[in-house]
Structure formats: C-alpha cells, structure tokens
Amino acid sequence: MPRTSSTRAPGGAVTLQQVATVAGVSLATASRVLHGSGGRKVAEALAERVTAAAAELRYVAHAPAQSLARSRSTVVGVLVHDIADPYFAAIAAGAMDVAREYDLMVLVANTFRDPGLERDYLARLRAQRARAVLLAGSAFVGEPFAEEVAAFAESGGRVAAIGAHGTGIDTVEPDQYGGGRLIAEHLVGLGHREIGVITGPAGLATVAQRLAGFTSVVAAPRLGHADFTREGGRAATHELLGRHPELTAIFALNDLMAAGALAALRELGRPVPEQLSVAGFDDLPVATDVTPALTTVRLQLADIGARAMRLLLDDEPVGRLVPAPAELVVRDSTGQASTLH
Amino acid sequence: MPRTSSTRAPGGAVTLQQVATVAGVSLATASRVLHGSGGRKVAEALAERVTAAAAELRYVAHAPAQSLARSRSTVVGVLVHDIADPYFAAIAAGAMDVAREYDLMVLVANTFRDPGLERDYLARLRAQRARAVLLAGSAFVGEPFAEEVAAFAESGGRVAAIGAHGTGIDTVEPDQYGGGRLIAEHLVGLGHREIGVITGPAGLATVAQRLAGFTSVVAAPRLGHADFTREGGRAATHELLGRHPELTAIFALNDLMAAGALAALRELGRPVPEQLSVAGFDDLPVATDVTPALTTVRLQLADIGARAMRLLLDDEPVGRLVPAPAELVVRDSTGQASTLH
DNA sequence: GTGGGGGTGGAAAGCGCTTTCCGCCTGCGA
DNA sequence: TCGCAGGCGGAAAGCGCTTTCCACCCCCAC
Numbered sequence: 242m243p244r245t246s247s248t249r250a251p252g253g254a255v256t257l258q259q260v261a262t263v264a265g266v267s268l269a270t271a272s273r274v275l276h277g278s279g280g281r282k283v284a285e286a287l288a289e290r291v292t293a294a295a296a297e298l299r300y301v302a303h304a305p306a307q308s309l310a311r312s313r314s315t316v317v318g319v320l321v322h323d324i325a326d327p328y329f330a331a332i333a334a335g336a337m338d339v340a341r342e343y344d345l346m347v348l349v350a351n352t353f354r355d356p357g358l359e360r361d362y363l364a365r366l367r368a369q370r371a372r373a374v375l376l377a378g379s380a381f382v383g384e385p386f387a388e389e390v391a392a393f394a395e396s397g398g399r400v401a402a403i404g405a406h407g408t409g410i411d412t413v414e415p416d417q418y419g420g421g422r423l424i425a426e427h428l429v430g431l432g433h434r435e436i437g438v439i440t441g442p443a444g445l446a447t448v449a450q451r452l453a454g455f456t457s458v459v460a461a462p463r464l465g466h467a468d469f470t471r472e473g474g475r476a477a478t479h480e481l482l483g484r485h486p487e488l489t490a491i492f493a494l495n496d497l498m499a500a501g502a503l504a505a506l507r508e509l510g511r512p513v514p515e516q517l518s519v520a521g522f523d524d525l526p527v528a529t530d531v532t533p534a535l536t537t538v539r540l541q542l543a544d545i546g547a548r549a550m551r552l553l554l555d556d557e558p559v560g561r562l563v564p565a566p567a568e569l570v571v572r573d574s575t576g577q578a579s580t581l582h
Numbered sequence: 583m584p585r586t587s588s589t590r591a592p593g594g595a596v597t598l599q600q601v602a603t604v605a606g607v608s609l610a611t612a613s614r615v616l617h618g619s620g621g622r623k624v625a626e627a628l629a630e631r632v633t634a635a636a637a638e639l640r641y642v643a644h645a646p647a648q649s650l651a652r653s654r655s656t657v658v659g660v661l662v663h664d665i666a667d668p669y670f671a672a673i674a675a676g677a678m679d680v681a682r683e684y685d686l687m688v689l690v691a692n693t694f695r696d697p698g699l700e701r702d703y704l705a706r707l708r709a710q711r712a713r714a715v716l717l718a719g720s721a722f723v724g725e726p727f728a729e730e731v732a733a734f735a736e737s738g739g740r741v742a743a744i745g746a747h748g749t750g751i752d753t754v755e756p757d758q759y760g761g762g763r764l765i766a767e768h769l770v771g772l773g774h775r776e777i778g779v780i781t782g783p784a785g786l787a788t789v790a791q792r793l794a795g796f797t798s799v800v801a802a803p804r805l806g807h808a809d810f811t812r813e814g815g816r817a818a819t820h821e822l823l824g825r826h827p828e829l830t831a832i833f834a835l836n837d838l839m840a841a842g843a844l845a846a847l848r849e850l851g852r853p854v855p856e857q858l859s860v861a862g863f864d865d866l867p868v869a870t871d872v873t874p875a876l877t878t879v880r881l882q883l884a885d886i887g888a889r890a891m892r893l894l895l896d897d898e899p900v901g902r903l904v905p906a907p908a909e910l911v912v913r914d915s916t917g918q919a920s921t922l923h
Numbered sequence: 924g925t926g927g928g929g930g931t932g933g934a935a936a937g938c939g940c941t942t943t944c945c946g947c948c949t950g951c952g953a
Numbered sequence: 954t955c956g957c958a959g960g961c962g963g964a965a966a967g968c969g970c971t972t973t974c975c976a977c978c979c980c981c982a983c
Contacts, residue, residue, distance in 0.1 A: 253653075254711070254737035256939060267963045272941060281942090284961070299733050301709040305649035306939035309968045312594075314646060316689070316710075324690075325675035325884070327668060334666035337692045346706060348657070349665075349690045351678045365687060368642040369657075370595070392640050396595035471867065500871045507873070526812065530841045532848070532873040543666070597969060608933045613971060622972090625931070647969035650938045 255298045263294040276302060308370060318348045318366035318374035327525045328542060332377045332403060335546030343554050356386060363389045373399040373553035401553045403545060405446050411552040413545050413563045417447055420538035420567030421454025424492050424520045427569055429458060432578035433490040433518060438462040439477045441469040441494050451494050451522060467498050474501025489517060489578045496521035496528045496537055503531050514576030524570055533573030540567055596639045605635040617643060649711060659689045659707035659715035668866045673718045673744060676887030684895050697727060704730045714740040714894035742894045744886060746787050752893040754886050754904045758788055761879035761908030762795025765833050765861045768910055770799060773919035774831040774859060779803040780818045782810040782835050792835050792863060804829060808839050815839025819846035830858060830919045837862035837869045837878055844872050855917030865911055874914030881908055
C-alpha cells in the first residue's frame with residue numbers, strides 16, 4: 242500500500258499525530274481512542290478509523306513521552322547480584338512473570354555484589370522513574386545504600402526486598418535461619434558431631450542468618466570461607482579438611498558450594514555419604530544433578546520473586562513482611578555419622 | 583539542612599528547574615552544566631553552584647524526559663526464551679556487562695518460547711524506543727516475527743541476533759553445526775555405531791543445526807524428542823532405550839537433557855561410560871557437576887552475549903556475521919563403545 | 924571614543940503524548 | 954419555537970528536558 246510509505250516518516254517512528262492525520266481526526270481524539278482510560282467516549286465510526294490508521298502505520302506509542310505526560314512509567318527494576326547465578330535467575334524469572342501480568346517491562350541490573358554499582362543502578366532506576374524496584378540480593382549491612390533507597394521511595398517509587406533490607410519497605414523474608422536450623426538438626430540426628438560449615442561472602446545477611454540458624458543447634462562448627470561459587474566451595478573443602486580431618490559432615494551455605502564440596506571429596510577419594518555427609522542450601526537444579534543428590538533446604542525461589550513483585554505492584558500500604566518457608570529436602574548426600582573416627 | 587526539605591517537592595521528584603532555582607541560574611545553564619555535551623562552556627563559578635545544588639537535592643535527570651528531548655533512549659532490550667535457563671542467563675550476563683560499559687540499562691524480556699509473546703515484547707521494546715535489541719533465542723523459522731523486527735529497525739533501533747535470524751541484521755553465529763559434527767566424530771572415533779540423539783523443541787534453528795552437524799557424520803541416528811529440559815531428557819532416554827536397546831551412545835542436544843539422560847541411566851543401572859556413553863552440548867556449569875562429568879561442546883556463552891551487544895552498540899553498518907567457535911570438551915561420560923552387543 | 928567580535932547566560936521552541944477546558948451540535952421539554 | 958442539558962471533538966496547556974537562537978557584556982582594535 243503506497244499510503245504507508247508516503248505517510249511514514251522515512252527515518253523516524255510513527256507519531257500519534259500522523260495516525261490522527263491519516264484517520265482525519267484530532268490528536269486528542271486519536272489519543273482517547275488508543276490509550277483512553279475509558280472515562281471518555283468516542284463515536285464508533287471515528288474510533289474505527291483511528292484504530293485502522295494505527296494498525297496500518299504500525300503505530301506504537303512513544304513510551305518515554307507517555308511516561309512524561311502521565312508521569313508514571315511502565316518499567317520496574319530488579320537488582321540482582323548476578324543474573325548468571327541460578328539463585329537470582331530463578332527469583333528474577335518469578336518476578337518477571339508477575340510483571341508481565343501487570344504489563345510492565347523489567348529492567349534487570351547486575352550488581353556483582355559491588356555496593357557502589359548497587360547504589361549507582363538504584364539511582365539510574367530512579368532516573369528512569371521505575372515504578373518499583375525489587376532488591377533481590379540481600380543487602381550488605383550498614384551501607385549508605387539506605388539513603389539511596391529512601392531517595393527512590395521519596396521520588397514516588399516502591400521498593401521491596403528479598404531478605405532483610407531495613408524498615409519501611411515491603412520484604413519477603415525466606416526463613417534462612419530456620420533452614421540453617423533444619424540442616425543442623427538433620428545432621429545431629431544422624432549422629433554427626435564434628436561438622437564443618439562453608440560460609441559465603443562476609444557481610445551478606447543471608448550468610449549470617451543461615452549460619453545463625455545452624456549454630457543455634459550446633460554451637461561451634463568449624464568454619465571455612467568461600468564466595469558462594471562452586472570453585473570456592475571446592476577449595477574451601479580441601480582447606481577445611483586439611484585443618485580438621487575429624488569432620489564427618491560439611492554444610493555448605495548454598496548448593497553451588499556444596500557441589501564444589503562434592504567434587505573435592507571425590508578428588509580426595511572420600512565417599513559421600515559413607516564417610517562424610519554433605520548438605521547444601523537453596524535446592525537449585527544442581528542439587529539433583531550431582532551424585533549423590535544433595536540434601537538441602539528448599540526455598541521456592543521463583544515464588545519468592547513473584548510474591549515480592551506482587552507486593553510492589555498492589556496498592557496496599559508498604560512495610561509488610563511476608564515470610565517464605567524453608568523446607569528440608571533429604572536426599573542421598575547425608576547419612577549416619579561414620580564411626581571411623 | 584532545612585533548605586533541602588523546603589525546596590524538594592513533597593511527593594514528587596526533584597526537577598532540573600528546582601536545581602536551577604536553588605543555584606540561582608536559568609534552566610538552560612543548569613542543563614548545560616549537568617548534561618552538557620561539552621560543546622558549550624559555563625563559567626566555573628556557576629557550574630559549581632549548579633553541581634552543588636544538584637547534589638544537595640539528590641537530583642537525577644528524568645530519563646523519559648531526556649529520551650523525549652534528545653530522541654534517543656538509554657535502554658537496550660534483550661529477548662530470551664527463559665532467563666532461568668542457564669544458557670540464556672549466561673548470554674544475558676555477558677550482554678549486560680557490555681551494556682554497563684556503555685552506560686545503558688537492560689530491559690530483559692522472557693518469552694517462554696511463545697512466538698506471540700516474542701512479537702509482543704519486541705513491539706513494546708520499540709515503544710520504549712530501545713536503542714537496540716538482542717534476540718538471544720534462536721528464532722522459530724518463518725514467523726511473522728520478521729515483520730516486527732523490520733518495524734523495530736525502521737523506527738531507528740538496531741537489532742542483533744544470536745544464531746540465524748535472517749538477513750540485514752547483525753548476527754553472532756555459534757558454530758552449532760560444527761559442534762554437532764565434533765560430537766559425532768568423537769563418538770565414532772570411540773567405536774560407537776548405534777547412537778541415539780535426543781533433540782530439542784521442533785522448529786528451533788539451534789536444534790536443526792546441531793542435528794545437521796551430527797548427521798553429516800552419522801547418517802541415521804535414532805531420534806528421541808524432548809524439550810531442552812533435564813526432565814525431558816530423562817524421559818526421552820527411557821523411551822529411546824526402550825525402543826532401541828542396542829544403543830551404545832546418546833547425544834543430547836544440550837547439557838540439561840544430558841544431565842537428565844545420566845539420571846535415567848543411573849535409574850536403569852547402566853554404567854556410564856562403560857556401557858553407554860553420553861554427550862551434551864553447551865558446556866554449562868552442570869556439565870562438570872554431574873558424575874561422570876559430561877563430554878560436551880563448549881560455547882562461550884557470556885562472550886557470545888558480549889559480542890552481540892558490541893555489534894549492537896558500535897556504529898558500523900549492520901548486516902555483519904560474527905562466527906563463534908564450538909570446541910569439543912572431552913570428559914568422563916564418553917568412552918570406547920561397549921562390545922556387549 | 925566608538926564599532927565589532929567573541930564568549931556566555933537566558934528565553935523559548937520543541938520532543939510526543941495526556942488531559943483539561945471550551946465550544947459546538949444535537950435532542951429534548953416546555 | 955426557544956432554552957438548556959448532555960455528549961463529544963478539538964484546541965491548548967503542560968510533563969521535564971535539550972538546544973537553538975538571541976541578547977548582553979566585555980574587551981580589543983582602530
């Protein structure tokens with residue numbers, strides 16, 4: 242249809258004005274037909290002309306202009322430490338699902354656990370006038386980050402967090418403490434007394450809580466330190482067993498590190514769970530991919546992400562705290578304490 | 583400082599006008615100081631007053647307004663089938679890294695392999711006037727999707743794809759065909775003659791290419807069909823071995839399904855690789871988490887994502903094709919063909 | 924001492940859309 | 954027949970920013 246090529250601006254996008262002109266109506270009428278909030282009626286005939294013109298020109302509204310005019314945007318932000326980490330990927334997927342229900346686009350920001358970047362991205366999300374932002378990574382405690390969060394809220398955006406992010410914002414709180422406790426009780430029930438724990442990045446609330454839950458049952462586990470990665474878990478296991486050969490069980494604070502621990506024990510020729518038991522946390526897909534399958538704590542990550550997003554998008558007052566349960570999943574990587582020592 | 587509380591609009595965000603007023607300069611000057619493209623100079627003294635005021639008020643520019651005025655936005659889009667799939671998560675992470683270099687925000691759209699949603703998201707990315715969009719999922723062939731891609735490009739955005747997405751757009755092309763071939767040659771070299779292949783979603787270019795590479799060496803493998811998931815791979819393995827007990831090797835078209843195959847074989851009590859060899863594709867982290875570790879084809883996914891994003895953001899003419907190598911990684915899941923049959 | 928030019932601040936015109944008014948037209952009742 | 958209310962289209966005023974253009978000032982050269 243030659244109409245199309247002659248009407249559309251060569252290099253640029255189609256504007257509402259062009260649609261209105263083609264339809265032979267005013268800008269205002271075109272706007273009412275295409276994006277009208279329903280409050281105002283437009284005659285059938287005109288409306289049809291407008292929608293036809295819009296379709297013919299492949300018109301889509303200029304979202305930034307709409308944001309400006311309506312002073313509300315259609316994007317939400319999700320702040321994660323690393324989207325390639327399946328833990329965050331699962332949360333993000335759940336959140337994105339809900340965002341789609343609400344017809345919102347999702348800006349994902351990868352912070353690499355860098356507090357500076359985190360602040361920076363939050364400021365940029367504020368610049369975008371994102372309607373809401375989900376802080377999916379547990380915070381480092383005591384940052385000036387709180388100030389940036391406040392600025393975001395003050396400029397009209399909503400904030401929710403997974404895990405403890407301070408007061409005044411909606412929070413979905415996975416039962417990290419309870420999960421740590423469950424693993425401890427499970428291991429103790431199997432007769433383990435000498436247990437090593439491989440921790441994650443210092444300062445992460447998640448780490449502190451999981452560990453606290455564990456130590457509420459097992460007072461003084463041997464600690465090894467890693468960074469929540471498979472490779473870190475492997476190295477820490479070697480190191481920990483070097484220092485404490487008497488251990489009969491290892492609790493890695495996430496599944497990734499537990500997988501690494503399993504690899505290390507294979508290298509050392511120490512059978513799991515016959516000689517050493519291993520437990521993880523999160524119940525990521527990797528937990529069932531490894532052999533033996535990991536005993537771990539299930540967090541319903543996609544659901545957690547989804548619920549956090551719902552908190553952001555409903556119109557209830559803020560400051561709610563939604564607990565998310567942790568569930569013990571016993572698989573093959575844990576067994577009776579070996580009597581070899 | 584009481585100044586802050588009295589100057590900032592109670593409910594809304596700080597505007598440039600407010601900053602200008604506080605600094606005692608005009609709107610134009612404030613704009614030049616804070617976002618000036620360098621072409622125009624502003625006296626030291628004034629500039630300092632402006633930056634001070636901006637900092638004091640925690641001013642960040644209204645991005646939609648800026649997009650409108652400059653008619654260029656600072657967001658790019660990434661279209662993936664499922665961000666929770668580590669394959670796409672890795673690509674997205676690589677792409678986001680590069681986007682950060684360019685100071686761009688990334689809108690991630692999860693399409694769940696639904697062609698309708700894919701089109702829809704692309705239109706919405708066009709609405710956002712995203713500067714560029716990365717099509718990370720290999721296309722379903724022959725969709726009206728192409729039309730939407732054209733509309734996006736026409737409205738001034740750039741488009742790049744991972745895998746074959748048609749002509750006229752930049753493409754990073756992983757050597758899927760070559761990878762399939764490498765696995766075939768490897769298995770044949772080990773003496774395997776009866777080989778099963780577990781394929782992925784029909785219509786996916788990736789699937790066709792990997793399979794084509796394989797069959798260029800092994801003419802007529804037994805085919806089982808699955809959906810690129812671990813569970814699908816498991817079920818398909820049971821089914822395939824039921825039909826063809828004579829198989830000595832199984833090639834799953836991705837690592838997730840290969841992990842499922844391993845699980846199935848464990849259930850069947852058939853040792854890998856002594857009795858059956860298994861190979862995957864992608865070299866995802868899971869490949870080294872399983873036991874035995876998977877022989878697979880390495881695709882440098884993060885790098886692929888990063889290179890695609892660079893294609894989008896440089897100013898070269900479009901239509902380039904960048905090949906990405908596939909590399910055979912031999913691990914423990916493949917061995918000499920068993921002589922039991 | 925006056926004219927001209929370079930440099931710098933400010934006014935104002937958009938960018939594409941929403942939304943408030945305003946005014947016209949129609950239809951109804953008196 | 955006229956008045957008035959209700960319905961609906963259009964003009965226009967923004968939303969917050971960029972950028973062009975104009976005006977002004979100061980300094981220098983003649």
